[in-house]
Amino acid sequence: MADQALDGAAPRPLLSLRNVNMTFGGVKALKNVSFEVLPGEVHCLAGENGSGKSTLIKVITGVYKPEAGAVIDYDGQSYSHMSPVTAQASGIQVIWQDLALFPEMTVAENIAFQTVIGRWPRLVNYAEMRRVAINALQRLGVAFDVDLALHHFPIAQRQIVAIARALVGEAKLVFMDEPTASLTQSETDYLLDIVRNLSASGVAVVFVSHRLAEVLEISSRVTVLRDGALVGVYPTKGLTQSRITELMTGKTFDYSVLHRDLSTSPVMLEVKGLSRPGEFEDVSLTVRRGETLGITGLLGAGRTELALTLFGMRKPKSGSVVLDGKPVRFGSNRDAIAAGVAYLSEDRLSLGLIQPQAIADNMVIASLDKILSGGFISSDRKRSLVNRWIRDLGVRIGKQDDAISTLSGGNQQRVAIAKWLATDPKLLILDAPTVGVDVGARAGIFDIVSKLADSGLAIILISDEVPEVYFNADRVLHMAQGRIVGEFTPGATTLQAIEEAVYA
Amino acid sequence: MRRFVRSHATELALLAVIAAICVFLSFATDRFFTLGNAFDLLNTSSVNIIFAVGLLVVLIAGGIDISFAVAASVVQYLTATVLGWIGGGNWIVGFIIAGALGVALGCINAFLIHGFRIISIVATISTFNIFFGLLMFFTGGVSIYNLPDWLTTRVVLFEREMADGTWAEITLPVLIMAICVFATWALITRTTTGRQLYAFGDNPEGARRFGINIGAMQFIAFGWLGLMAGIAGLVQAHYAQEVVPNALYGRELDVLAAVVLGGARLGGGKGSVLGCILGVLLVSITQNGLNLMGVSPFAFKMIVGAIILAAITLSNTSIERLLPFLKSRRVHS
Numbered sequence: 001m002a003d004q005a006l007d008g009a010a011p012r013p014l015l016s017l018r019n020v021n022m023t024f025g026g027v028k029a030l031k032n033v034s035f036e037v038l039p040g041e042v043h044c045l046a047g048e049n050g051s052g053k054s055t056l057i058k059v060i061t062g063v064y065k066p067e068a069g070a071v072i073d074y075d076g077q078s079y080s081h082m083s084p085v086t087a088q089a090s091g092i093q094v095i096w097q098d099l100a101l102f103p104e105m106t107v108a109e110n111i112a113f114q115t116v117i118g119r120w121p122r123l124v125n126y127a128e129m130r131r132v133a134i135n136a137l138q139r140l141g142v143a144f145d146v147d148l149a150l151h152h153f154p155i156a157q158r159q160i161v162a163i164a165r166a167l168v169g170e171a172k173l174v175f176m177d178e179p180t181a182s183l184t185q186s187e188t189d190y191l192l193d194i195v196r197n198l199s200a201s202g203v204a205v206v207f208v209s210h211r212l213a214e215v216l217e218i219s220s221r222v223t224v225l226r227d228g229a230l231v232g233v234y235p236t237k238g239l240t241q242s243r244i245t246e247l248m249t250g251k252t253f254d255y256s257v258l259h260r261d262l263s264t265s266p267v268m269l270e271v272k273g274l275s276r277p278g279e280f281e282d283v284s285l286t287v288r289r290g291e292t293l294g295i296t297g298l299l300g301a302g303r304t305e306l307a308l309t310l311f312g313m314r315k316p317k318s319g320s321v322v323l324d325g326k327p328v329r330f331g332s333n334r335d336a337i338a339a340g341v342a343y344l345s346e347d348r349l350s351l352g353l354i355q356p357q358a359i360a361d362n363m364v365i366a367s368l369d370k371i372l373s374g375g376f377i378s379s380d381r382k383r384s385l386v387n388r389w390i391r392d393l394g395v396r397i398g399k400q401d402d403a404i405s406t407l408s409g410g411n412q413q414r415v416a417i418a419k420w421l422a423t424d425p426k427l428l429i430l431d432a433p434t435v436g437v438d439v440g441a442r443a444g445i446f447d448i449v450s451k452l453a454d455s456g457l458a459i460i461l462i463s464d465e466v467p468e469v470y471f472n473a474d475r476v477l478h479m480a481q482g483r484i485v486g487e488f489t490p491g492a493t494t495l496q497a498i499e500e501a502v503y504a
Numbered sequence: 505m506r507r508f509v510r511s512h513a514t515e516l517a518l519l520a521v522i523a524a525i526c527v528f529l530s531f532a533t534d535r536f537f538t539l540g541n542a543f544d545l546l547n548t549s550s551v552n553i554i555f556a557v558g559l560l561v562v563l564i565a566g567g568i569d570i571s572f573a574v575a576a577s578v579v580q581y582l583t584a585t586v587l588g589w590i591g592g593g594n595w596i597v598g599f600i601i602a603g604a605l606g607v608a609l610g611c612i613n614a615f616l617i618h619g620f621r622i623i624s625i626v627a628t629i630s631t632f633n634i635f636f637g638l639l640m641f642f643t644g645g646v647s648i649y650n651l652p653d654w655l656t657t658r659v660v661l662f663e664r665e666m667a668d669g670t671w672a673e674i675t676l677p678v679l680i681m682a683i684c685v686f687a688t689w690a691l692i693t694r695t696t697t698g699r700q701l702y703a704f705g706d707n708p709e710g711a712r713r714f715g716i717n718i719g720a721m722q723f724i725a726f727g728w729l730g731l732m733a734g735i736a737g738l739v740q741a742h743y744a745q746e747v748v749p750n751a752l753y754g755r756e757l758d759v760l761a762a763v764v765l766g767g768a769r770l771g772g773g774k775g776s777v778l779g780c781i782l783g784v785l786l787v788s789i790t791q792n793g794l795n796l797m798g799v800s801p802f803a804f805k806m807i808v809g810a811i812i813l814a815a816i817t818l819s820n821t822s823i824e825r826l827l828p829f830l831k832s833r834r835v836h837s
Contacts (some may be wrong), residue, residue: 085715100710102703104773113703116696123694148507275681 014039014204015060015074016171021067022100022228029055030231031064037173042195042205044215044236048248048438049224050406053208056225057175061094062087075172080467091172095162096180101150108133108146111164114124119274136164139201140194156187160194170225173204180209181435184299185464185503192218211440211465224248249440254322257490258474262288267322268458269427271310274319280482283319287427287458294447294469296502297479303462306479307429310460311343312336324426342420343429346412353404353416360386360400362415367422389418393448410441417448425495428452428462436470446472466499478502514767518782522789529571529793538663541670548742549788550677553781555759557688558732560780563763565691565725566705567617567624571632572729573755575609576737578639583738584648592652597662602738603731609635610730614644614722632756639749641793648747654747656784678741684732686734688754689777701725705772761812762787786815 015037030052030401037043049052058064058074062082075090082092101110103123108126111133116124116147118311133146143158152157159179166174172290176195180188188211193207195218203286209215215222216236224231224247229246233411265288274283280302287293295303307313310321312330321328323339330336334341353362362369364388371381386400395414397407404412413433420428430449449472463469469476470490478486488498505795509516515650530537555572562569583602593601609631616627666672692698704711704721712718741747766783770776790811794804 088715096713100707100713102706102710102773104706104769105699105702109699113699113714116699118696121695124696124699145507149511152510204719232765 004028006431011038012477013037013073017060017073018071018273020056020059020070022059022064023067029228030059033225033228033230034231035223036233037204038205039172040199040202040204041221042207042219043209044207044222045225046212046215046244046248047220048440049410051225051248052228053225054177055175055228057206058245059095060087061092061175062236088169091170091174093166093171093173094175094177095166095242096177100338101158101162101165102152103260104149106147106149107144107161108154109135110150110161111146112168113165114168116141134170136167137330139167139197140164141197142194154187156183156190159183159191163194163198167198167203171203173206174198175206175208177208178210179207180214181240182385186298188214201355210317212244212439213467215244216241226250245439251440255471257291257471259491260290260453260474262474265289265291265294267318268324269310270322272320274306274309274316275315276309276317277296277307278482279314280309283483283484285477287460289456290453291460291475292453292473293460293477295460295479296326296464296466296469296476296498298437298464298502300481301479302482302497303479304431305439306345307460307462309430310336310427310429337423338436340426341429342366342423342425342427344416344431344433353412353419355405356403358401359397359404359407362404363389363418364422368423385422389422395420406439409435410444413437413441413445417445421452425457427458427460429462431462432464434463434465466502467495470498510718513756515776515779515782518766518779518786518815522782522786525793527788528590529796532795533793536793538666540666540670540793541671541796543674545785545788545792546678547673547675549784550681551736551743552755552759552762552784552788553681554684554732554736554739555615555755556780556784557685557777558729559759559763559775560578560766560768560775561688561692561701561728562624563770564766564772564775565721566699566708567614567722567725568760568770569624569726569729570756571609571613571628571635572733573759574632574639574742575606575730576637576733576751577749578635580611581643581648581742581749582816584651584741587652587655588650590653594654597745598655598738599735600757602734604734606732606734606737607727608728608730609800610728610733611723613730614726617726618719618722643749645749647749651741651745651747655742662667677743680735681737684735685777685781686755688732691694691787692777695819699726702773703776707773721750744789758787765815765820767811780812786811800802
């Protein structure tokens with residue numbers, strides 16, 4: 001797959017890699033990959049988890065040394081491998097997924113931290129730092145209070161601080177690894193504007209994202225990797241989300257809306273006039289057995305607050321909740337769990353799973369009473385319960401006793417779902433279940449959701465990605481500023497109509 | 505102004521608590537609000553403040569140290585012994601010996617933590633026991649009273665006779681404390697090394713990716729605390745006019761509590777010299793006040809503990825809840 005000439009004569013690439021091979025413990029992570037970035041372009045690197053994206057980025061930034069034979073041409077120089085020092089010195093910057101910022105330090109220090117790095121101690125020049133920081137932020141077209149500690153800022157603005165820091169390092173090529181994974185739609189739009197400014201000022205950006213809509217919106221070209229090998233380089237114009245998905249997974253996915261007739265199915269959850277002033281007002285909704293109700297809306301719409309209230313973690317000011325025919329009023333989430341409500345947290349990494357603990361232990365944590373034998377945990381019962389869920393949900397694991405952090409995002413999410421299914425819920429609330437999960441694995445998770453609904457569970461699916469609720473829910477509620485402002489039936493509405501309503 | 509309040513919330517809360525206690529004590533006792541008592545407070549707090557600013561550096565760098573107080577005892581004992589061998593010496597020689605020994609003991613901690621990847625609390629609990637055990641074993645618990653004259657002579661830097669005929673004095677430990685405070689402040693806020701220490705404590709992985717030398721950070725932090733502990737040990741020997749092997753045993757927790765009270769975070773990246781001094785002062789003012797009020801010394805620890813708890817609750821968790829105007833308004837988009 002040769003590079004596609006954009007208008008007329010192709011400009012000389014800023015970065016060009018050929019014959020890159022990497023092997024980790026007998027597994028080929030990169031197979032003869034080539035990759036190319038033009039000066040000032042926004043180039044997306046697409047691929048599922050484990051396709052080699054991160055490995056490729058680490059080769060370019062000098063973290064890994066590729067096998068002999070690799071050629072790295074960058075900015076007029078040829079290298080057989082990079083080192084972190086040369087990469088940084090020659091203007092290759094990475095904005096890491098976990099940001100690598102210093103929350104307790106001021107914005108100015110975070111951006112201009114480079115000025116305090118050096119072999120020998122010197123006096124700190126705070127005036128210079130402020131100047132450098134303000135300058136970098138100006139180039140991005142934003143103005144922050146640079147003297148305030150970073151932890152006062154929301155995550156989207158911290159991303160921008162990270163980008164500004166990269167600019168201070170005289171970046172020519174910036175890698176952004178999943179920069180929008182924890183952002184809402186409006187924050188994402190803001191960030192994408194910044195990326196455009198960056199590109200307009202001549203900096204090339206390599207953008208890695210699981211959200212294909214963004215990939216299509218921001219990039220001029222897309223390089224697709226699958227299983228460590230190059231699939232191809234494509235101009236973004238003419239690509240669609242489903243085409244990229246096909247290229248990434250090598251499979252075709254059938255995107256179609258649900259058509260389940262649930263009119264005779266009994267109501268599992270009925271909420272009337274539920275309010276928590278300042279969070280949500282007068283919310284009424286019903287979910288039937290076997291139904292998936294989608295809730296979408298922007299940041300601050302009150303979706304998560306509503307979910308936490310249904311899960312008993314917050315107390316409603318007024319309104320009523322009837323679950324399976326019985327009025328309920330939860331004092332805590334323990335009551336909710338006992339009554340058959342399960343809630344899959346939006347923040348799986350920090351709240352939903354206990355990362356260093358074993359897969360098996362994570363799965364049974366919400367249902368310990370089911371595996372007791374004479375007051376103690378029975379390891380036989382635990383093992384059989386865990387085996388059942390691993391089989392039913394198709395979790396790919398090594399051993400039950402491996403730490404959860406060894407699993408990919410999609411498999412972690414399956415474990416999190418299994419954890420709640422083990423409590424035998426009647427109502428399952430999924431809050432942003434696919435954040436940080438790649439396309440192929442998303443399809444797997446929604447297969448599970450669909451099967452669970454068919455088995456009679458009532459499901460509430462919360463997501464700020466409209467297509468996700470559109471294709472996976474029987475009905476979609478639109479929440480804005482704490483109220484339910486619209487209801488759609490995917491079979492009777494177009495995706496576009498809902499997106500226009502939500503993002504208007 | 506609002507930004508100042510937000511970024512100095514702990515220090516301001518502490519100042520408010522200290523002011524409240526001072527007002528109360530001024531009315532409750534007739535001795536508290538006098539120059540003599542204020543100077544006394546400074547003289548007696550000096551050693552703890554020197555320890556505290558040293559410990560602050562370690563906390564900022566994300567570590568913790570339990571061993572520094574007994575390390576100071578070891579330093580005291582060794583310095584007194586060495587001074588005996590070389591036949592006297594003077595303040596400069598004393599500081600060089602005590603400082604060097606302190607740095608060496610601090611570097612043992614840094615070596616264990618960095619070289620063997622032992623978490624700092626475990627490493628320093630071990631060295632706490634080792635240092636103290638060795639000291640008691642080799643000294644047999646015997647104190648040294650025979651110190652050089654220069655070390656035991658009180659040095660008064662400023663004095664004034666009060667109306668009631670008593671003398672209000674500022675003594676040498678206050679000057680040494682002031683120098684240590686200034687040096688620590690300069691290190692952590694004015695030098696690139698200090699900012700690297702903050703960054704390392706705040707986000708070790710981020711600091712590593714920036715190319716900060718992690719090992720150097722550990723040695724600088726624990727070495728600095730060792731230096732301060734060595735100096736504090738010598739000053740304490742001067743103040744007490746004797747070297748008692750277990751005199752400083754248990755001091756580490758008092759100092760640690762005061763430093764954390766001053767806003768330093770266990771876990772790193774946060775803390776200021778001002779907060780640290782206020783933390784120590786709050787504890788010593790309380791003790792001083794209780795003393796003047798004639799409260800039984802047996803009740804001290806309990807009351808000090810309660811005050812630390814109250815002040816930490818006030819300053820760390822709910823300043824924004826108590827003063828709602830500081831809260832940035834919630835964004836609804």
